[in-house]
Amino acid sequence: MNLDFGQVVPSIPFIIEGIWVTLKFVTVSAVLGFVLGILLALSKLTRISLLNWLASVYTSIFRGTPLILQLSIIYFATPQLTGYQITPFIAGILTFGLNSGAYMSEIIRAGIQAVDKGQTEAAQALGVPYRPMMRQIIFPQALKNILPAMVNEFATLTKESAIVSVIGVTDIMRRAQIVGADTYYFFEPLLIVGFIYYLMVMCLSVTGKIIEKRLRVVD
Numbered sequence: 698m699n700l701d702f703g704q705v706v707p708s709i710p711f712i713i714e715g716i717w718v719t720l721k722f723v724t725v726s727a728v729l730g731f732v733l734g735i736l737l738a739l740s741k742l743t744r745i746s747l748l749n750w751l752a753s754v755y756t757s758i759f760r761g762t763p764l765i766l767q768l769s770i771i772y773f774a775t776p777q778l779t780g781y782q783i784t785p786f787i788a789g790i791l792t793f794g795l796n797s798g799a800y801m802s803e804i805i806r807a808g809i810q811a812v813d814k815g816q817t818e819a820a821q822a823l824g825v826p827y828r829p830m831m832r833q834i835i836f837p838q839a840l841k842n843i844l845p846a847m848v849n850e851f852a853t854l855t856k857e858s859a860i861v862s863v864i865g866v867t868d869i870m871r872r873a874q875i876v877g878a879d880t881y882y883f884f885e886p887l888l889i890v891g892f893i894y895y896l897m898v899m900c901l902s903v904t905g906k907i908i909e910k911r912l913r914v915v916d
Contacts, residue, residue: 705885708876712889715869716897722789722868723855729794730854731847734801739831741806752802759799765860768792772864789861793854800850808843809835841912848905852898859894869893 740752759767772788775781783791812835820830862871873890877883 700885701882702885704880704882705876705889708880708886709889712869712872712876712886712893715867715872716893718866719855719858719868719897722786722793722861722866723851723858725790726793726797726858727851727854729790730797730801730850733794733798734805737798737802738805738809741802742809756799756802759796764792764796764857765863767796768860768864785861785864785866788864789858789866793858793861797850797854801847804843804846804850805839808839808846811842812838841909844905844909844912848902851905852901855897855901856894 737752737755740748741756743749768789771792772783772785775783775788816834816838817830820834825834858868859870862868862874865871867875869890873886876886880886
């Protein structure tokens with residue numbers, strides 16, 4: 698094995714700068730996916746059949762097609778359909794937010810349904826309106842149920858964010874490719890990037906476990 702990290706060491710700061718791009722991208726996408734996931738989950742639980750059907754179709758499409766296809770359609774089709782030149786970063790956020798919303802909706806729906814029905818019945822018996830009941834009683838309990846699954850979804854989002862490198866977003870992965878093209882050493886920068894992704898996912902997992910532990914203490 699012929700590894701020479703000395704050739705890529707000067708480029709490590711350039712690669713590390715991509716962490717902020719990746720973190721910004723993942724954070725915005727996760728927030729968008731979480732908010733969308735709540736709306737879709739509530740639509741699936743409503744008795745309004747049209748909303749239920751639309752939410753189910755949306756989830757089916759985004760879970761049933763490749764992520765890179767969704768990214769390609771949003772990035773390349775938007776200028777053709779609207780005349781608006783969308784930036785790679787915005788295209789990535791939209792794609793990952795919309796995709797994550799589909800998965801988050803299933804997680805949140807399952808979490809809400811796992812809450813004891815007696816909680817809902819008691820709130821309704823006391824005359825608590827639907828929105829305050831969901832916001833103050835049901836959803837806080839559901840959040841504890843879905844926390845591990847949410848952490849897994851965010852970890853998946855972090856790892857799959859490397860796909861945005863194919864449309865030119867200068868995230869960690871893209872910067873490793875640039876360093877490889879400049880130095881003709883490809884394996885070394887990819888190993889460094891793999892280590893960075895591993896650390897990011899481990900930090901996310903540990904943070905999730907700490908929050909989960911604190912929530913159990915509160916119970």
